[in-house]
Amino acid sequence: MARLGHWIVSGAIDLTSESRSGVSGSVQDRPPRACGGLTLINILSSFGIERTVLDVWPHISRHGLRGELCARSYLIGKYAADAGLASAVIQCHAARAWDAVRFCASNGLRLMINHRATNDACLSTSQEGHYTILRSILNDRIELEDPLLGRVIRLCKRDFLDLWQPNLETVGFILIAIGTEHPSDDGNVKGELRCPRCTMPIRFQPSILFEPCHWNQGGMFQRFFCLGCDAAFQKAPNIAP
Numbered sequence: 191m192a193r194l195g196h197w198i199v200s201g202a203i204d205l206t207s208e209s210r211s212g213v214s215g216s217v218q219d220r221p222p223r224a225c226g227g228l229t230l231i232n233i234l235s236s237f238g239i240e241r242t243v244l245d246v247w248p249h250i251s252r253h254g255l256r257g258e259l260c261a262r263s264y265l266i267g268k269y270a271a272d273a274g275l276a277s278a279v280i281q282c283h284a285a286r287a288w289d290a291v292r293f294c295a296s297n298g299l300r301l302m303i304n305h306r307a308t309n310d311a312c313l314s315t316s317q318e319g320h321y322t323i324l325r326s327i328l329n330d331r332i333e334l335e336d337p338l339l340g341r342v343i344r345l346c347k348r349d350f351l352d353l354w355q356p357n358l359e360t361v362g363f364i365l366i367a368i369g370t371e372h373p374s375d376d377g378n379v380k381g382e383l384r385c386p387r388c389t390m391p392i393r394f395q396p397s398i399l400f401e402p403c404h405w406n407q408g409g410m411f412q413r414f415f416c417l418g419c420d421a422a423f424q425k426a427p428n429i430a431p
Contacts, residue, residue: 207422226262226321232323250268271393276369276371276397277395278367278394278395278414279365281363281412281414287354292327295326299369301324301368306353309352309353371395385418388419390416
């Protein structure tokens with residue numbers, strides 16, 4: 191079993207932040223799926239990094255389940271990291287997903303949420319994923335900014351968690367946390383750890399997310415993903431941090 195320090199590859203090494211199930215349908219006359227690019231450039235701009243969708247799109251997109259180009263979470267995280275920010279792609283425990291969003295927001299992290307495009311099973315987009323930005327979370331209400339549609343989505347806790355469930359294109363409860371990190375806070379300064387699949391260095395940033403208390407059985411986070419190849423890692427059982 192492949193290991194990365196106190197982390198192990200989660201199940202099969204091909205488990206990733208994107209579902210691998212097939213979806214039927216034609217790609218003809220479908221508009222570009224630019225939600226990931228638009229969401230990313232909005233977050234980058236909040237850190238004073240100006241980009242256009244044309245700048246980021248070749249770096250964050252791959253062919254999706256229907257064959258069209260769409261953004262991938264791990265590539266979005268990599269682009270943010272390459273731009274000098276601390277970024278992580280994480281799957282939250284379903285039972286603590288609301289707590290995870292509140293925790294990230296309270297620590298000043300910007301969040302991209304990867305969720306279902308809609309909960310309406312009658313719509314053709316019901317099996318697609320979509321990216322939005324966390325705008326606010328308070329008590330049992332959440333606001334998401336949707337740069338693609340140019341509007342703010344207001345949801346109660348229950349409706350949001352329903353929207354965050356998996357479908358054919360998303361594995362559910364995936365967030366991309368982006369922030370800044372002081373060099374002394376680098377979670378990987380004691381020797382370089384590399385992904386056993388793609389050999390890309392793993393940097394445990396933002397470091398606040400990788401504190402051991404968040405990764406135990408009752409913790410908020412279930413897996414994190416390599417920004418180089420999307421391999422999934424979870425905390426190895428019975429190993430001290």
